[in-house]
Amino acid sequence: MSQANRSDRVLVTGGAGFIGSHVCARLCSEGREVVVLDNLATGDRRNLDGLEVSFIEGSIASVADVAAAMRGVNKVVHLAALPSVARSLEQPLDTHEACATGTVTVLQAAKQAGARVVYAGSSSAYGDQEVLMKHEQLREDPLSPYAAAKLAGELYCRTFARVFGLDVVVTRFFNVFGPRQPAGSPYSGVIAAFCRNLILGQPVRIDGDGGQARDFTYVDDLVGGVVQCLDADSSGCQTVNLAYGDSVTVNDVYQQLLVFVREQLPAVATPAPVVAPPRAGDVRHSLANTDVAKARFGFAPTVGFAEGLRRTFAYYLAQTRSEHAT
Ligand SMILES: NC(=O)c1ccc[n+]([C@@H]2O[C@H](COP(=O)([O-])OP(=O)(O)OC[C@H]3O[C@@H](n4cnc5c(N)ncnc54)[C@H](O)[C@@H]3O)[C@@H](O)[C@H]2O)c1
16 A cells, blocks of 8 residues: 655655656655755756755765754655765775765664665675576675675665664665766766767767676656655565666667667767776676566556667757757
8 A cells, every 4th residue: 555645754865866866856746845865976956956855965974964854754765875886996985985884874863763764775786696587585796895885785774674673675776777867977877878978979988798788777667666665565674676677788778879869960970889898896687577566566667768768868969959059
């Protein structure tokens, strides 16, 4: 039974980030009160333009900041993190502070407030196991400091549920994409980076042979699942994959985006990709089993990969045009 409630006061940590800003938009459109706690490490306050949220600039690793943000809150979507494998190889302690220490701090405050928590876990918990479809019963096998820190967050969720009776849903996201994902940094997601470079007529970088496959999930589909988990009547700690449930290679993404460029930007050059060595900590195949999400939480993604990619390309095209017009 759904417990969506217009009187909900929801704390969204990392709400100024890519996924967080979409979660905030959905919650606001449902008439809920939204508080955002974000230190803007990778997020951008402008992602929340036009939304009625209470914004607190601060860190999830600060007990005082989290206590201030948790006042009167009955539900938490905990997204704040430094979400990059590459960054975690360079700065593992920063990653640990944001992903692990920050999560304990949020859980402790949620426990005191009696709030329900949805935690943004990561498919990186599964590592690179032979099993084609990753299901929630698999043992965890993190391959990077990022994966380890996100998994530490999950373990704290389970422990807080067991020891303190906190209601938590650990959601494991796969490769989320869509509007507002940062496109121009070395830590950018592959679809955002490809869209940006192709629109600008610059070569994309393909790591390895491009045959690595991902379960690319459009952000609106993901947010639907997050909100279902937030409003479900589950107790204790549930762990659930949230993904579209299909596998697409990096080469396939590139080829599909090339089609969009040739159709919509015939004058723009399409130089050959730059081929880089495979990245450390990268997994080869990532595909979710979504049975638990569907059966337990009613998860039903409606946009899908192909339509999501079309919308995402359209977003970056519009954004590039408006930047060049100013
Ligand atoms: N994007 C994906 O494909 C993906 C996949 C798996 C899991 N996730 C998880 O989803 C969540 C959101 O990811 P995203 O892609 O929107 O990334 P993002 O970088 O856009 O969002 C993270 C947000 O957290 C904020 N933040 C970082 N450290 C903080 C701190 N100490 N205190 C407060 N705020 C802090 C950042 O400023 C940013 O706004 C993360 O927990 C990430 O691990 C994302």
